[in-house]
Amino acid sequence: MPAAQGVAAAPLMGIPRPDNGKKSAGRPVVKLVVTDTELGESEAVPSKPIDMNRVLNLFEDPFSRDLVERHVRILKKVAKTYCNGILLKDLPQIVKILNICATRAGDHTEYIDPMCDIVKLCGLPFLKERMSDEATYAQVVADSFSQLGCLMRVPSSQLRIQICKSIANFYNPEMSKQQTEGFQPTSLAYKIKMAEVGGMAETLVLSLTLLENHLQEKIALLKVLQLFSNSIENCKLMAKAQAACRICSRLNDPDPSGQVLFRSSEILWNLLENGPKEEIINQLSNIECIYALKDSFVRLLTNGYRHYDRQLRNDLLVITTLIAENNCSPLVESGFAKQLILFATFSEVKSHNPLVKNLKLLHKHEDFEMKKLLLNMMVVLAKDLSAVQLLCDGKAVLALFNYVKASEKPGIHDWPAARFEDLQLHAIATLSTVAPLLVEDYMTCQGNTRILLFLEWCSSQGILKKSLAGSGKNDNFILLEIQSDILFILSSLCENDTHRKELFGSEGVDILIQLLKMEPSKIYSGLGHNKLLFCTLDAVWSCIIGCFTSEDYFLEKEGMFIILDLLALNLKNMNNLLLGILVEFCDNPKTIPHILTWRGKNNDTVPKHLVRLWKQEEEELGVRRDSYGRIIDAERPLVGQFQDEQEVVPMPANCFSVAIMEVAENVRAKIYSVFCRLGFENLPGLSALDYVTLSVISRYLDFKIKANHKQSEMVMKTWDKFLARTSNYEALRKAKRLQEKSIDSSRQKARPQNSTLHSTHITNLNTTVACGRVVTVERTPSKLIGGPLADTDLAIKRVPIRGGALQKTKSVRLLN
Incomplete structure (x- = not known):
């Protein structure tokens, strides 16, 4: 019989041919339909969906608690059903089942293998039926991830390692490429985000305590934390769980592979970069962490010969420097500071310390960077008085002076010429910080x-x-x-x-x-x-x-x-x-x-620009002036609004007042000093309003002296209240007279400003030359006629026009 199309034809083995005395017309053919199950490849496609609620009820039912074999069979069936990924809607029930099994795994190890199979599926993308499922089940997934991290409590190395592998697969882009008919996989970022929301990083950090004596499990967990620490949110969660202290204090746990030290240092780096830096540094300032850093650094420096060892050594030195900038005391107490100074100076100052007996820095980039880091460490240590004596004992000044010398012949030093010159700059900068603290050593050298x-x-x-x-x-x-x-x-x-x-x-x-x-x-x-x-x-x-x-x-x-x-x-x-x-x-x-x-832009002069700077400074300070720049507040002619709002702080008798201290960094004080050299009259390029401001500048020192008597003003405010009860009546009366005299002085000093304006206005009037020729100059703006200057002392004089010209007069040429 001919074979059907698409179906393989094969002889029927083991069945005798019919003996009818005739020659057979052909071989008999049997149609075979081979299923995936018969081929042992049933895992390639999921089986019929399971009602996970019924499965959960079975595990929760107290009457079926002892049916361990049945539980194991169902767990295997669940793993087989979701071999291509767990449905989002079924994830909460599956995680609850895993938690129930975790409580019983101590007595029944049969649960471990099927649990590992299901946990392995958590590393695959979850499956969603609708596009909205990710948002719909977001909180449920986050809670489930939190419970998944808690499974680390199960005392099973196999399960713990599988949990870490599955979580690490959250970051594996290859996993998201898997497709399943009828469903869509969740995005790679979805699981990472849900792990953050569920606080999985904090849970895993807390589980580090359970793995102190289990190397392989610890390495697997550190790998996960290394991935987690690239996220700012995860770093915050890890810091909350004291991750920096927990990880740093165990840097020197026995580990032939070196992965513990490598991954731990990477996590610490990420925590410092992405997490709350101050909080992380405070955790690392723990004395146990300092001892761990010290032992790790010394071991890498004295016994590390690989490029990787040198890089890791420098990373630890940078972390140590950050700790020292925050607090040097733990480094001094642990002896780490003394060793760092030794390593920084042993090339220049001979030492019999066994740590540096056979130590030599090579012409490697990492060694050169370490030398600069050690010089920087001396600057940091110099800020703490407890470390100054260590710098003295380590002969730091003498070592630094080894670089303050001519390098006429390239190559005569231990370092290449270019690197030696770079170290010269670092050494001189370090010396400028260290030498003032060690004057005797400096003079001895x-x-x-x-x-x-x-x-x-x-x-x-x-x-x-x-x-x-x-x-x-x-x-x-x-x-x-x-x-x-x-x-x-x-x-x-x-x-x-x-x-x-x-x-x-x-x-x-x-x-x-x-x-x-x-x-x-x-x-x-x-x-x-x-x-x-x-x-x-x-x-x-x-x-x-x-x-x-x-x-x-x-x-x-x-x-x-x-x-x-x-x-x-x-x-x-x-x-x-x-x-x-x-x-x-x-x-x-x-x-x-x-x-x-x-001369500057627009033919500006220095006096013109200085007056402009003065006005700008007063405007920023909120000093009160009228539209012509004249003094309004005669009592406080220099005080601005912002200064006025500040509270008056009593100062000891042996301290300078705020009014005096302010002069040191005051732009107005420097402008006044320049004008004192240039003079206050006949300056080029100044307008009438500039001269008004200049009259204020010329009396800057008088106004500052007045401001220095601010304390007397405070006394006068309480005059009426305490006058009858005070025994210093005469002193207060004199202070009051001094106050009134100071105010009158300010008012008197304001009058020349008005005089300046009027004298300038008179000069700018229409002028008739004696020879009969008429010379026209710019007239007074009409908007100023009858202005506020009419009320000044000069108003009683008879002048042709009230007001004054504020614009620069045009230069004219007299005609014969």
């Missing part, structure tokens, strides 16, 4: 002589000029950072030392002028030009001002014009520094002609 010789060598080589010559079109962040660091170091070295300023010399001045000529558009480029400009101005203050030869050369190269150009840009965060430089340069008599000669 002849610190001043060494620094001066080094500075002289730098000047003779043009090293600074080469380093700063790159400021141009090819600026980059690293180059700008290096330039800023060099200028900061020079400022620190030359400040308050005339001899060092002389060594800075004309070449240094040329470099600073070159940097000051920066394009204004670059200042806010975001690369660091603003920082470089600030460091350059600081270097002008520290390296030039106070050295007459350098000041004269700076003026000769038109450096003052550049300073005034920058001041005209009105950079809020630099105006104070620029004005301070201007004030200091005004002590040099050669500066005044430069200031008076300078």
Whole structure:
């Protein structure tokens, strides 16, 4: 019989052929239909759906509690039914069944295998029948995930490892590619989000305590926590469960593979980056964590030879530095700080400590980075007085001076020339912090002589000029950072030392002028030009001002014009520094002609711009002035609204008052100081209103002296209440007279402002020349005629026109 199409034909084996004496017409054929079940591949397709509510009732029924074999068969059937993924609607019942089995697994280990099979299915994408199922079952899934994490309590290594593997599969994109007919898989992000909502990360951290002596289970769990720690929300949950302390304190658990240390350090890094940083650092400040970090770092430094070991060692050092910045005490108490100082200085200062006997830093990038991290650690430790003695015992100053020397022959040092120069910068910056705390060590090392010789060598080589010559079109962040660091170091070295300023010399001045000529558009480029400009101005203050030869050369190269150009840009965060430089340069008599000669945009003069800055400062402070800039509040002519709202804080007799302390960083005080050098009369470019403001500026010091008697004002407020009861009646009476006199003085000083306006108005009237020629100048604006100036003292005089011209008069040429 011919075979049917699509069905295989085969001989019927074991059946004898009919013996009819005739030759057979052909082989008999049997149609075979082979099912998946018979082939043993039934797992490829799900079986008929199960009513999970009935299954749950079976496990919850107390009368069927002992039917363990039947339970196991049903669990296997459930695993077989959902082999392609668990339906979202059935997940809560399945998790409840797993929890029931978890309570009985201690007595009946038969539950473990089918439980593992079902937990394995949780690593697959869940199946949804409708698009809305993800939102509909969101809270149910989150609660189920929370219960899934609680299964770690079951004392079964097999189950715990399977739970961790299934959770890790949440992050496996390959799992989401699986398709099932009639259903749609949930997205990869859905399960990750539900794990966050369900607080699974916190539950798993708490389960770490159960796995302290189970290496494989612990490694599996750390892998999951490493994945979880990439999320900000999970990091918050982990911090709540004290994850940093729990993980860090167990860094040195026995582990031949090294995975515990590696994964733990990665988790700590992620917690510091994504979690509540302060809370994490506080957890790591635990003394047990410090000891664990100490032992791990020393072991990696002395016995680690792989590239991986060096990287991990540096990671632990950065974590330790963050802890030290928060609190150095645990590092000092544990002895870790002493060891770190030893590792930072052993290359420069010979030590007999066995830890460094055979230790040598190689020309590897990781070793170079560690050296810089150790130098930075000394700066951090120097902030804690308890660590200063350790720096002294470790001969930190002597070690740092090993880099403050000329490197004329490349390659003579342990480090390549480029890296040695980089370390020189770090060492000098570290020395600037450590040396003031260890003055005796600094003097023993002849610190001043060494620094001066080094500075002289730098000047003779043009090293600074080469380093700063790159400021141009090819600026980059690293180059700008290096330039800023060099200028900061020079400022620190030359400040308050005339001899060092002389060594800075004309070449240094040329470099600073070159940097000051920066394009204004670059200042806010975001690369660091603003920082470089600030460091350059600081270097002008520290390296030039106070050295007459350098000041004269700076003026000769038109450096003052550049300073005034920058001041005209009105950079809020630099105006104070620029004005301070201007004030200091005004002590040099050669500066005044430069200031008076300078012209800015719209032909503005320095006095004009200074008056504009004064008005701007008063406007920001809320100082009360009328429309002409005249004093309104005679009692407090300099006090603004914001200052007035501040409470008066009583100060001890030996402390300066707030009015005095404010002068140090006050823009108005510096403007007043500049005008004191320039004078207050016959200044170019000022209008009538400018002179009104200038009259206030000229009396700035008097007003500040008045403000310094603020305490007497407080006394006068309580005069009526306490006068009858006080024994200091005469003193209070004198204070009151002083107060009244001060107010009268302010009112008297306001009159010249009005006089200034009127004298300017008279000058601007129509003028007739004696020779008979008429010269026309700009007339008084009609809106000012009959204005508030009519009520001044000069109003009683007979003048042709009341009011005054506020606009600049046009220059005219007299005709013969």
